[in-house]
Amino acid sequence: MTRHERAILWVTERFDGVGPSYQRDVALTTSELCRQAGRYRRCLELLSLVGLALRLRSHARTRDRPDAVWSQGVHLGAVLLLTALAAQSAAGRVGAERFVAVAALIASVGCALLGRRSAAVALATGAAIVDVVWVAHGAQAGAFVSCCLVAVGGLIAGSPAPVQHGRLLAIVATATALAGFLSAIAVGTGSAEAASVLFFAWVAPIALVVLGWFDPRLAAAATTLVFARLAASGFGELGRALAVLEHDGQRELLARWVLMGTGVLGAWFATHRSIRRLTRL
Amino acid sequence: MSNSGPLREPTFLVLAALGPGPLHGYGISKAVEEMSQGRVRLRAGTLYGALERLESQGYLAFDGEGSEGGPARRYYRLTKEGQTLLTREASRLAANARIAFDRLRVEPS
Numbered sequence: 001m002t003r004h005e006r007a008i009l010w011v012t013e014r015f016d017g018v019g020p021s022y023q024r025d026v027a028l029t030t031s032e033l034c035r036q037a038g039r040y041r042r043c044l045e046l047l048s049l050v051g052l053a054l055r056l057r058s059h060a061r062t063r064d065r066p067d068a069v070w071s072q073g074v075h076l077g078a079v080l081l082l083t084a085l086a087a088q089s090a091a092g093r094v095g096a097e098r099f100v101a102v103a104a105l106i107a108s109v110g111c112a113l114l115g116r117r118s119a120a121v122a123l124a125t126g127a128a129i130v131d132v133v134w135v136a137h138g139a140q141a142g143a144f145v146s147c148c149l150v151a152v153g154g155l156i157a158g159s160p161a162p163v164q165h166g167r168l169l170a171i172v173a174t175a176t177a178l179a180g181f182l183s184a185i186a187v188g189t190g191s192a193e194a195a196s197v198l199f200f201a202w203v204a205p206i207a208l209v210v211l212g213w214f215d216p217r218l219a220a221a222a223t224t225l226v227f228a229r230l231a232a233s234g235f236g237e238l239g240r241a242l243a244v245l246e247h248d249g250q251r252e253l254l255a256r257w258v259l260m261g262t263g264v265l266g267a268w269f270a271t272h273r274s275i276r277r278l279t280r281l
Numbered sequence: 282m283s284n285s286g287p288l289r290e291p292t293f294l295v296l297a298a299l300g301p302g303p304l305h306g307y308g309i310s311k312a313v314e315e316m317s318q319g320r321v322r323l324r325a326g327t328l329y330g331a332l333e334r335l336e337s338q339g340y341l342a343f344d345g346e347g348s349e350g351g352p353a354r355r356y357y358r359l360t361k362e363g364q365t366l367l368t369r370e371a372s373r374l375a376a377n378a379r380i381a382f383d384r385l386r387v388e389p390s
Contacts, residue, residue: 021346021353021355022355024352024353025305025306025354025355026306026325026329028306028307028352028354029305029306029307029310029325029328029329030325032307033307033310033324033325044324045324045325045326047326048324048325048326048327049325049326050326051326051330052325052326052329052330055330055333056333059333059337279334279338280286280289280334281288281289281292281331281334281335281338281340
């Protein structure tokens with residue numbers, strides 16, 4: 001068996017809501033289609049299978065109902081947001097209070113993934129209180145609390161998908177936060193914080209919107225992430241940006257606000273289009 | 282069975298491929314390539330995505346497993362609703378084509 005055939009089997013074995021005979025049939029057909037194909041076409045075939053896997057997973061867990069897509073997507077976005085906050089906090093300057101906030105955020109993610117909503121909400125709220133009272137000050141504390149509020153709203157408004165590997169995902173979330181801490185030791189707090197912001201503010205939302213073409217819950221999760229960024233620094237900035245524009249003619253702040261607002265609308269539009277595409281023949 | 286708009290080309294060709302009788306996934310892919318004279322090559326993800334949507338909306342049905350000397354394959358067949366959908370779409374495309382030829386005053390090649 002070639003490496004490509006092993007990859008095909010690995011993807012098809014992860015199809016949700018279908019039987020083994022369906023998985024075998026898809027793997028067989030793909031292998032036959034790739035038999036005389038070059039490397040480029042084989043890669044495209046494999047990517048198309050990944051898209052199908054995401055599509056089947058979304059179908060199995062939401063039955064293509066838009067309310068279920070939004071509900072599960074918003075919940076996933078809240079979990080990712082809490083993970084992002086934990087990683088960013090861990091990458092920031094070290095202190096006992098900071099560790100308490102990070103631990104509360106990680107525990108909140110674990111509870112959310114294991115379906116314990118009340119505990120997750122309480123822990124996320126606790127992390128926000130610890131941060132605003134002992135750790136951050138001024139705009140930084142405002143941004144952190146805004147993100148926590150969006151995450152808590154997402155946990156309350158959304159509903160968890162029937163996750164089969166909740167514990168594994170909780171371990172991954174913890175590892176992500178620890179990676180923030182280790183990168184702070186390795187490259188310094190400034191670089192580590194910048195890297196985690198770059199990843200969670202840009203790379204993750206863009207990747208989620210792209211994958212949301214197949215599984216709209218991921219695009220809905222990206223909407224939550226980008227909205228949190230807007231809530232954290234954008235709402236307060238609009239008035240300031242307009243005032244600065246009027247006095248000094250500087251456009252950077254306004255451009256930043258417009259970019260974030262466009263990001264929220266773009267992610268929402270991608271979710272909407274993807275939901276419509278689910279049942280279109 | 283909620284479809285009311287025009288079909289996408291891969292969906293139309295998948296339905297047309299199943300017109301003569303049941304086929305398995307690879308057979309459908311080859312039939313589509315042949316019907317379109319090599320213009321449309323369905324990727325496995327696109328093909329099985331279309332099959333899944335058509336099956337869940339009642340236009341196709343699973344027709345059992347069979348093998349022709351090799352491993353067992355899943356066969357699909359058109360349902361009555363699928364035949365109606367294909368006929369309706371073919372009529373719509375033919376009517377549009379007739380209008381275009383009339384307006385251009387040319388004969389179909």
